[in-house]
Amino acid sequence: MADYDFIIVGAGSAGCVLAERLTRSGRHRVLLLEAGGRGRSPWISLPLGYGKTFYNGSVNWKYHTETESTLAGRSGYWPRGKAVGGSGAINALVYARGLPSDFDDWEANGAVGWGWRTVEAAYSALETQVAPDGSKIGAGPIHVQDVSDQIHVSNRHFFAAAKELGLPQTDNINAPGGEGAAVYRINTSGGRRMHSARACLSPALRRPNLTLMTDAFVERIHFDGRRAVSVQAKVKGKPRLLSASREIILSAGAVTSPRLLQLSGIGPLALLKQHGIDPVLDAPEVGGNLQDHLGINYYFKATEPTLNNALRPFHGKLRAAAQYALARRGPLALSVNQCGGYFRSAADLPAPDQQLYFNPVTYTTTPDGKREVIQPDPFAGFILGFQPSRPTSRGRIDIRSADPHDAPLIQPNSLATEEDQAQVVAGGMLCQRLARTEALQRLIKNPMEPDIRRLSADEILADFRERCGTVFHPVGTCRMGADPKTAVVCPQLRVHGINGLRVIDASVFPNITSGNTNAPTMMLAHRAADLILEST
Known part of the structure; x- marks a missing residue:
């Protein structure tokens, strides 16, 4: 038996x-x-504990890719979960179903029975939607929290910039037609990770x-x-x-x-x-x-307080910890990614081609380029970033030897197609238009180089090759x-x-x-x- x-x-x-x-x-x-x-x-349970697990070898496999000539000869860092819960235990908690067209595309490519109508029903069975007032819709095990009442006040500039450009806005990126500027929903319950x-x-x-x-x-x-x-x-x-x-x-x-x-x-x-x-x-x-999302961030010093001011000082950390302990609310109960959404870089595109992120915080960068995400910068700052949504390049993951303990051979083959390179330029130009709006100009004190507002198309692509990284979606x-x-x-x-x-x-x-x-x-x-x- x-x-x-x-x-x-x-x-x-x-x-x-x-x-x-x-x-x-x-x-x-x-x-x-x-x-x-x-x-x-406890860093797994705490939503903002993402910063503590990002390089923690006890819960993270800490993989690296092979060097890529298309990315200026760099090797990419690929964190992957090494604990019960997997990568869902160490991710940044953004709960994004994907667009309906993604799954219709699955079915058109041979995954019969996996079109949007079918997977929408599966999502509905999986989820419980939780509103800011605590009311719930659905009875699934995964709680999807609307945290729009808790995000930092400086996020208002992002929504104002999108409105200024005539870009759409949405209350929920997971609703059909959920395109545009949004507060990201996260899988938390009671202020704890709901993986x-x-x-x-x-x-x-x-x-x-x-x-x-x-x-x-x-x-x-x-x-x-x-x-x-x-x-x-x-x-x-x-x-x-x-x-x-x-x-x-x-x-x-x-x-x-x-x-x-x-x-x-x-x-x-x-x-x-x-x-x-x-x-x-x-x-x-x-x-x-092998497919993955590559993304890049543009960093700015801000003219008004952001989460840096709340989380960098010791007294700020104590205040945030007390707020979390007493009410399971505040910055420690949120994702590092607060706002963003799906956007079309050109109005005539059939579907959104970019995902944007707007974070009211910047992080210390060490000389070797690693992000120490647990340490906000000692000045007010924010991030505007993007990732092309549907890359066309394909890579491989293979064994390096017959020894199962040997690290994998990861060859992403990034930016191998002209279409992917064009999407990078389009995403950079979209961020450029946003950064040039009056709404964001009011928030920008000065850029932390490079200044996306002044980059040409060639410079956007060159900078992307030099600085982009995985968004951890292999x-x-x-x-x-x-x-x-x-x-x-x-x-x-x-x-x-x-x-x-x-x-x-x-x-x-x-x-x-x-x-x-x-x-x-x-x-x-x-x-x-x-x-x-x-x-x-």
Whole structure:
């Protein structure tokens, strides 16, 4: 008899949702494996604790990409969650469903059954919307908080600038047609992070049919012919072989799920042979189709107080801590990203092509370029930034050797297309128009170089190559689609050509969504659970 019915590899944003949904009936024995720890750090629970986990190796894998000639020979820093909750435990909490056209695009690219009408229903089942007065709509486990009553007063200049340019505004970027300047909604409840570990896994762990193993590093999957039957892991340093009678589900994320397939013999044949791995299936697309959002910030000193003034002084930190302790409100209860939204850089575009961020705070930058996000600057300041929403460049993530503990080979292939380069210029020009408005000119004391207001198109692109970075949204490395020649998993998320094995995480996105990717990852897992239960 197998140890379990289902084994889920990865207790991240997707894995925690799956564990709750698959154990709800009590009929299935489920094992959830997490390579990191339990994620009990108070900095995970505290929304603004994002700054403390950004470089913390105890909860963060701290990956780096290969150097890229298109980005001035730089290597990118890629934080990824290393704890129960995964990257949802260390992200900046912006809850962005994505635009309806993103999912219609999924379906048009072979992900049959994943169009907007279907995923909207999954989102509605997943969410509880919480208004500023505490009233709620919906009954899903993930609380999505409207914090428009708590944002810093200096954000008003951003909305005034958008209005001055005739740009749209919206109360909710997650509503159909949610285009324009907005206060970002965040997944918090009671002033604490409401990630899938808290919302879904914590209550599910009371069930006897769910087992969670932490410090459980999965090394490879074993097969009986072309059927996945067990996983080889080290649990607290001791080797274990754990078997599943129904399915093994990889929810290890866009970096690790393709690596586990490759380590197990499913991947490009030449790569497997190069590292002496016996092939189970020649699958060239495993690790390919890597997409990510690249973004850049423009920093300004401000003419009026911003969050820097509230959080930099010691007495300000004490005041914020007291406000949080007494009422679970204030800057510590919010995301570092307060406002922004989806925008069209030109009025005649069929859909928004840029996501903007406006943050009433600036951060100390060390000489090596790392952002010490826990330390606001000792002067009033703010950030205006953007990311092109739908990049067309595609990269790869592969194993570096047959040793599962070796760091991955991450090759983003950034800005490889002329279209992506044009989108960068368009986004920079949009920020330039905003920064030149009378509304923002009133807030700008002086720029912290470079001054976006004075850059030419060529200079915007050159600066982007020099300073841009990931917005931490890697997806697509186990792409979903109907054709096994171009996709890794089918629309039911089963690995093409293999029985008893699915991949359910951001790696299966056919195309990147226009905004932050945590919400669509949880939605995907919620809907995937229905697909699994319907087939059992």
